[in-house]
Amino acid sequence: MRLVAEGLSCRRGARLLFEGLALSVPAGRALVVTGPNGTGKSSLLRLLAGLARPDAGTVRLEGAGEPDDFATEVHYLGHLDAHKAALSARESLGFWRAVLGRPALDVDEAMEAVGLGGLGVLPVVVLSAGQKRRLALARLLVAQRPLWLLDEPTTALDAAAQQLFAAHARAHVENGGLIVAATHAPLDLGPSDALDLGAWRPTRPVAA
Numbered sequence: 048m049r050l051v052a053e054g055l056s057c058r059r060g061a062r063l064l065f066e067g068l069a070l071s072v073p074a075g076r077a078l079v080v081t082g083p084n085g086t087g088k089s090s091l092l093r094l095l096a097g098l099a100r101p102d103a104g105t106v107r108l109e110g111a112g113e114p115d116d117f118a119t120e121v122h123y124l125g126h127l128d129a130h131k132a133a134l135s136a137r138e139s140l141g142f143w144r145a146v147l148g149r150p151a152l153d154v155d156e157a158m159e160a161v162g163l164g165g166l167g168v169l170p171v172v173v174l175s176a177g178q179k180r181r182l183a184l185a186r187l188l189v190a191q192r193p194l195w196l197l198d199e200p201t202t203a204l205d206a207a208a209q210q211l212f213a214a215h216a217r218a219h220v221e222n223g224g225l226i227v228a229a230t231h232a233p234l235d236l237g238p239s240d241a242l243d244l245g246a247w248r249p250t251r252p253v254a255a
């Protein structure tokens with residue numbers, strides 16, 4: 048399996064964020080995307096996830112079966128954690144496990160794996176910011192999907208949770224998974240390439 052993007056251009060409002068962007072991420076490898084605020088890291092991840100259309104260019108996941116199946120191969124973790132506030136942490140994760148399909152860890156195993164063992168009965172609304180982020184990361188573990196698209200995955204995580212996350216991510220890559228992660232923090236995801244989106248900012252014409 049390989050994620051391939053070619054000739055990608057992205058415009059938000061009146062601003063061209065990048066154009067002609069190409070990337071290729073094979074199975075068993077991660078791509079770490081960095082760049083200053085506003086350079087388009089989240090926008091790029093949304094294009095790769097199929098949540099937005101590029102102004103030009105294509106995205107494909109080679110070796111993923113039918114093109115229509117693309118969405119079922121992808122875990123997208125955005126800025127927002129996408130929990131239902133009124134559910135308990137266990138119920139929320141169980142909901143995602145049922146919806147996402149291809150079950151992997153069971154709910155209690157995944158809660159333990161992100162250090163939330165014992166907190167499952169709490170309503171999501173009372174969890175701390177870092178606990179909510181841990182719960183979002185647990186979603187990656189309850190359903191088997193090869194491509195993880197992660198937007199600032201370590202936001203709000205303490206040092207121990209960052210290490211836990213990195214260990215799960217490296218295991219995913221070692222098992223042939225693919226990861227594209229946007230980050231402002233150093234991330235050790237195992238065999239990786241780097242993409243600095245700051246270098247893709249279109250240059251402005253120099254005023255005469």
Ligand SMILES: Nc1ncnc2c1ncn2[C@@H]1O[C@H](COP(=O)(O)OP(=O)(O)OP(=O)(O)O)[C@@H](O)[C@H]1O
Nearest residue numbers: 059060061064082083084085086087088089090091
């Ligand atoms: N719906 C929108 N309409 C207009 N502009 C938008 C829209 N969404 C995002 N933008 C702009 O697109 C640019 C890129 O935003 P994006 O969130 O992709 O950047 P980022 O690199 O992820 O930033 P950060 O590091 O702050 O998270 C920003 O200038 C933002 O204001």
